[in-house]
Amino acid sequence: MRPPQPASKTLPWATNIRLLLVAVAGVALSVSSQAVWIGKIHCLGDSLTVGAGPGTRGGGYRWYLKQMLAAKGVEFDFVGMSVEWPGGLTDPNHDGHSGWTSFELGNGRPDGVGNSGTWLLSTRPDVVIVMVGRNDLYPWADTLQNYRKIADQIAAANPNARTLWANVALPREKNAFEILHCEIQDQALISLVSERKAFGQIIDRVDAYRSLSARDDIYSDAIHLNDKGYVALARLFATRLTNLSHLGRP
DSSP states (O other), X not given: OOOOOOOOOOOHHHHHHHHXXXXXXXXXXXXXXXXXXXXXXXXEESHHHHTOOTTOOSSHHHHHHXXXXXXXXXXXXXXXXXXXXXXXXXXXXXXXXXXXXXXXXXXXXXXXXXXXXXXXXXXXXXXXXXXXXXXXXXXXXXXXXXXXXXXXXXXXXXXXXXXXXXXXXXXXXXXXXXHHHHHHHHHHHHHHHHHHHHHXXXXXXXXXXXXXXXXXXXXXXXXXXXXXXXXXXHHHHHHHHTOGGGGOOO
């Protein structure tokens, strides 16, 4: 008969390590199960998409949008041909082009940089954020046609892309001319969204005009936003991207 064996002993530090490994594994599983991948985001527009503005941190609304979505467990990759004004973003790509009109965004400039159609075909994004029109000049008769061309280019690059299209917010000087500017462009955007939804395109209007224009503390100069303004703009986009039912097909 074998003599009785001594009971095995587990050293306290070994137990602690096991518990720590289990806890870490649990956290990893929890994070991965909660993370939502929404794909590639292509931001199109003018200097407000670049994030320009005296005294701002750089990156504009894109930097704040990245932080807001990460805090909600939403993962994505910014795409685009430009990396201007990165502001510390690890993926600083976008297609904001300072001074460009909606016509130039869709058709390009003589310098050969390209246009939204060629950029979108290069990136094939899952989500497109558009904010353009601040540089459009009176009488804005072609705004809707310009918007339609960009919307066509988005559909050609990815028919299932989700588009968030923001209207133009008022500049610091809120005179009658600027109000008319914003109202006409907003009506063009309302028409665009209505007709595109009828065609089955996944598109949503983001009302930056009414959400931001009542504030006086969001400007870094006559036209551009400061960091408070870019935070407010990012919040409008983040709300839609963390609640994708907003963007469902009509």
